[in-house]
Amino acid sequence: MNIADIETIPLRIPFSAGGKSDDAVWGKRGLQTADSLVVKVTTDTGLVGWGETFGFHTVAPARIVIDTILKPELVGRDATQIERIMVEMQKKFHVFGRSGAFLHSLSAIDIALWDIAGKSAGQPVHQLLGGTDATSLRAYASLSRYTDPELVRINVQRAIRDGFRHLKLHEIEVPAVRAAREAAGDDIEITLDVNAPWSVREALDMAEKLRPYNLRWLEEPVWPPENYAGLAQVRRDGGIPVAAGENASTLMDFQHLLAAGAVDFVQPSPAKMGGITELRKIYALAAAHNTTVMVHTFYDGPGLLASVHASAALGGRNAIVEWRYFDMEAQLYGDAILPRQGAIDVPQGPGLGLEPIPEVIRDYRIA
Known part of the structure; x- marks a missing residue:
């Protein structure tokens, strides 16, 4: 069961929070929309897994990392070898740093692969x-x-x-x-x-x-x-x-x-x-x-x-x-x-x- 495609889906959903936020640590003052990046991983068997990165101002750089770096590396890889994929991607791209946009992106893909693993086994992730x-x-x-x-x-x-x-x-x-x-x-x-x-x-x-x-x-x-x-x-x-x-x-x-x-x-x-x-x-x-x-x-x-x-x-x-x-x-x-x-x-x-x-x-x- 190999990874056939990885799609990044940025979302922006308005919200209220019982009043305007002050100096929001997740975005601008008075923030009233929540930006997120959902990641869809599809296998060659038709199974689909869903992941997510941390959102707000981190969406744009994470999307670039997935689309231009991780997707070309991962399409065609065995979707069941999650631990191996995570270690190899961290080793290969550690030059980008051990946190931030790269690791956020890899996190989303990892979550999606666990979703696929559970669906393949017919069991919830827990x-x-x-x-x-x-x-x-x-x-x-x-x-x-x-x-x-x-x-x-x-x-x-x-x-x-x-x-x-x-x-x-x-x-x-x-x-x-x-x-x-x-x-x-x-x-x-x-x-x-x-x-x-x-x-x-x-x-x-x-x-x-x-x-x-x-x-x-x-x-x-x-x-x-x-x-x-x-x-x-x-x-x-x-x-x-x-x-x-x-x-x-x-x-x-x-x-x-x-x-x-x-x-x-x-x-x-x-x-x-x-x-x-x-x-x-x-x-x-x-x-x-x-x-x-x-x-x-x-x-x-x-x-x-x-x-x-x-x-x-x-x-x-x-x-x-x-x-x-x-x-x-x-x-x-x-x-x-x-x-x-x-x-x-x-x-x-x-x-x-x-x-x-x-x-x-x-x-x-x-x-």
């Missing part, structure tokens, strides 16, 4: 990863950055009304975090992702101010994100559990992160760091370091499904899935994957278990 008895997983609502405390309060309350008991903020100012805790009360779990803005000293000063708000974790507090020694210092002295890993790539990056004792929660992002092939290795590595995996999933296509399958099979009953809390004008899978009362279904069909809706691709595809 079964290929060891199986699970979970039919649903808890989800946390991952909110936009608003900065305005009143908008934060409104959207925290909105998420709670939608059934979420776990929330993630992307705020970087104390009044916004205070508003979230006041709106949520003491029984709702709140995490805070600040997207790597601070020096170690600034992060420690902010941690002191944030401690009263009982955060489950403080995510990526240090710039640059690969300053693992600095992260370890914030973890040791800041008084709040630390999470990171969204910007780490491949097994070795995570080895360095965990060996530094930098995190309480490690957050591999399958559409960035090597797909399911690398993601499953991170679970074993994290277990060896007594660290909890919380998969980063700020997307809602095949990358989300990959996260759900891996979390269900490898994460155990404590797994919580990130849900991008945007009101999308259209969902790639309709309502099949929408959380209900704060829980997301684990697809049971072969492969990733769901197929993109052709009309959504037709209506929201961009050139």
